[in-house]
Amino acid sequence: MPNSVLKGRSTRKTHTHTHDYYNRLSGHEGKTSSLFLLSLCYLPRSILPSPFHFHSLFSLIPPPLSLPLSLSLSPQFSRSPVSVNFIEVDNREMKEMNPWHTPVTIIITVIGVMAIVALVTVAVLQNRPLPQKYKYGIVMDAGSSHTALYIYEWPAEKDNNTGRVEQTHLCKVKGPGISSYASAPVKAGESLRLCMEEAKQWVPGKRHHQTPLYLGATAGMRLLNMANSSASDKVFQAVEGALQKFPFSYQGAKIISGQDEGAFGWITVNYLDERLKQGLETRGALDLGGASTQISFVSDNYDGSESPSNSVTFRLYGNDYNLYTHSFLCYGKDQSLRMMQAHQSQAGPATVLDPCFHPGYTATKNYSVLYDSPCVSDRKPKDAPDTFTHIGIGDFLQCQAAVKSVFNFTSCKYSRCSFNGVLQPLLQGPYGAFSAYYFVMNFLNLTDTSVPLEDVKEKLKRYCATNWDQIMQQHPEVKLKYLAEYCFSGTYILTLLTEGYNFTSESYSDIKFIKKIKGSDAGWTLGYMLNLTNMIPAEAPDTPLLPHPGYVSVVSVIAVLLFILFIVSLRPLWPRCSKQPQIV
Numbered sequence: 001m002p003n004s005v006l007k008g009r010s011t012r013k014t015h016t017h018t019h020d021y022y023n024r025l026s027g028h029e030g031k032t033s034s035l036f037l038l039s040l041c042y043l044p045r046s047i048l049p050s051p052f053h054f055h056s057l058f059s060l061i062p063p064p065l066s067l068p069l070s071l072s073l074s075p076q077f078s079r080s081p082v083s084v085n086f087i088e089v090d091n092r093e094m095k096e097m098n099p100w101h102t103p104v105t106i107i108i109t110v111i112g113v114m115a116i117v118a119l120v121t122v123a124v125l126q127n128r129p130l131p132q133k134y135k136y137g138i139v140m141d142a143g144s145s146h147t148a149l150y151i152y153e154w155p156a157e158k159d160n161n162t163g164r165v166e167q168t169h170l171c172k173v174k175g176p177g178i179s180s181y182a183s184a185p186v187k188a189g190e191s192l193r194l195c196m197e198e199a200k201q202w203v204p205g206k207r208h209h210q211t212p213l214y215l216g217a218t219a220g221m222r223l224l225n226m227a228n229s230s231a232s233d234k235v236f237q238a239v240e241g242a243l244q245k246f247p248f249s250y251q252g253a254k255i256i257s258g259q260d261e262g263a264f265g266w267i268t269v270n271y272l273d274e275r276l277k278q279g280l281e282t283r284g285a286l287d288l289g290g291a292s293t294q295i296s297f298v299s300d301n302y303d304g305s306e307s308p309s310n311s312v313t314f315r316l317y318g319n320d321y322n323l324y325t326h327s328f329l330c331y332g333k334d335q336s337l338r339m340m341q342a343h344q345s346q347a348g349p350a351t352v353l354d355p356c357f358h359p360g361y362t363a364t365k366n367y368s369v370l371y372d373s374p375c376v377s378d379r380k381p382k383d384a385p386d387t388f389t390h391i392g393i394g395d396f397l398q399c400q401a402a403v404k405s406v407f408n409f410t411s412c413k414y415s416r417c418s419f420n421g422v423l424q425p426l427l428q429g430p431y432g433a434f435s436a437y438y439f440v441m442n443f444l445n446l447t448d449t450s451v452p453l454e455d456v457k458e459k460l461k462r463y464c465a466t467n468w469d470q471i472m473q474q475h476p477e478v479k480l481k482y483l484a485e486y487c488f489s490g491t492y493i494l495t496l497l498t499e500g501y502n503f504t505s506e507s508y509s510d511i512k513f514i515k516k517i518k519g520s521d522a523g524w525t526l527g528y529m530l531n532l533t534n535m536i537p538a539e540a541p542d543t544p545l546l547p548h549p550g551y552v553s554v555v556s557v558i559a560v561l562l563f564i565l566f567i568v569s570l571r572p573l574w575p576r577c578s579k580q581p582q583i584v
């Protein structure tokens with residue numbers, strides 16, 4: 001039988017009764033109740049009670065309302081004294097007309113909704129960000145001037161080494177660098193204790209045993225090893241003994257080569273900038289320490305064939321790099337000052353007039369202290385007195401000339417050199433200059449490299465000419481040793497960059513003086529740890545098609561669409577409400 005016919009018949013019948021019923025209600029007690037019942041027609045039929053249940057529904061209406069209704073009904077519909085049965089629809093016919101009412105349809109709908117809810121819930125829960133757990137690594141930078149302890153952390157679940165490693169803590173060891181303890185090695189170990197205790201607090205106890213601990217010694221220990229290898233060994237023994245008492249996974253203490261120091265500094269800078277991961281043009285690294293300085297960059301003019309000792313190759317995140325790097329031992333800020341003063345005092349005078357120190361600066365210094373370094377020891381004047389008077393005259397141009405005396409520009413067997421006969425390819429790309437480059441230029445307020453180089457020199461000239469008393473008054477908070485040396489240090493930095501590395505007035509603006517990148521200090525330590533823990537993959541890791549929130553959204557949208565499709569596919573089973581209110 002066609003649906004329309006069924007529908008027509010049914011509608012008429014139900015309409016009659018509804019109308020009847022409505023009239024009675026409106027004429028008597030309960031307008032509210034009648035409206036409620038009429039509105040039920042517009043609800044999905046599956047949630048409405050069957051005709052039988054309607055009967056029960058009316059039985060719930062309180063007596064003052066139900067009584068007149070029951071009185072108006074013909075006895076044949078009355079199945080109990082309190083119930084009202086006024087719908088004259090055969091149950092069987094009803095089901096044919098509106099199969100939506102069948103239990104199967106209801107069950108399918110409920111299961112469908114439950115399945116969708118379950119699917120979305122599982123997708124959301126499965127992919128929700130878990131409470132973050134971290135892994136840790138500790139690197140000690142045993143430099144010439146001091147030792148620093150760095151703690152790094154990265155998300156523990158990133159097993160394919162794609163998690164970002166960040167510095168969480170820096171502890172500066174009190175006292176000088178470990179190379180200064182050559183005559184009392186045990187003290188070198190003891191000096192590290194406080195920072196190691198701090199590390200125990202920073203790394204969660206559960207992680208202590210899995211946390212690698214490295215100590216890398218740089219130019220100070222290189223020089224000590226050159227001058228007195230057994231003293232250097234004793235310092236390392238003391239340091240090892242001290243570090244092994246702590247619960248971390250001790251991975252050894254060693255001198256890192258100048259080449260490694262340069263290369264790991266370059267990795268740190270480019271890793272933190274995310275240039276390696278994204279395969280972007282890299283940034284050169286300029287590192288100025290106390291006893292050595294490093295320059296590292298990638299140049300199209302350098303393939304490693306000329307002076308292979310300056311070449312380091314890497315494959316990182318699927319890209320090959322041929323890095324030029326060179327470390328100049330003795331050209332750190334402290335050792336270069338020694339070299340310059342050795343040049344000024346070659347004849348062993350009792351008084352040294354120094355253009356790199358402020359006018360009014362006077363100090364008595366010891367010749368044996370000045371010459372106690374392999375960088376200058378062979379130049380010690382024979383008949384010099386024990387001490388000399390160091391007097392500042394604050395003349396920038398003379399200072400520049402004195403600083404230049406520490407560089408040798410005479411011989412170069414390569415296509416081009418920086419100084420001391422060392423190959424240096426053409427400068428290329430942006431540069432990050434850190435450590436003492438930053439400390440000094442930041443103090444002098446000269447970190448803005450968009451300021452023309454001539455203006456920078458002019459400012460420094462005025463600073464150097466300022467009286468020492470005035471300088472001390474202006475900066476009472478600054479360590480006197482640093483304060484006395486800023487004129488020299490600034491002049492040395494500008495001379496090293498322009499005369500040594502051949503930065504021009506134009507390319508000087510390619511340099512950025514930096515201390516930290518995204519919260520982590522620029523320096524070799526991070527690159528060193530990344531290398532030793534294999535944290536940078538050679539090949540680019542496979543990335544998921546969608547990030548987590550995108551994935552959850554797509555799954556949810558698909559689930560909802562499927563549900564709508566499912567409902568639409570049941571269209572033939574949909575109930576049809578006439579425009580007139582009806583009660584089934």
Ligand SMILES: O=P(O)(O)OP(=O)(O)OP(=O)(O)OC[C@H]1O[C@@H](n2cnc3c(O)ncnc32)[C@H](O)[C@@H]1O
Nearest residue numbers: 143144145146218219220289290291292435436439
């Ligand atoms: O790499 P090496 O050559 O072994 O040296 P280092 O590790 O001790 O070198 P740093 O980068 O720690 O420091 C570089 C120099 O900067 C000096 N320095 C540190 N803080 C400074 C500041 O605030 N102002 C001026 N100089 C500073 C420090 O004494 C060193 O001479």
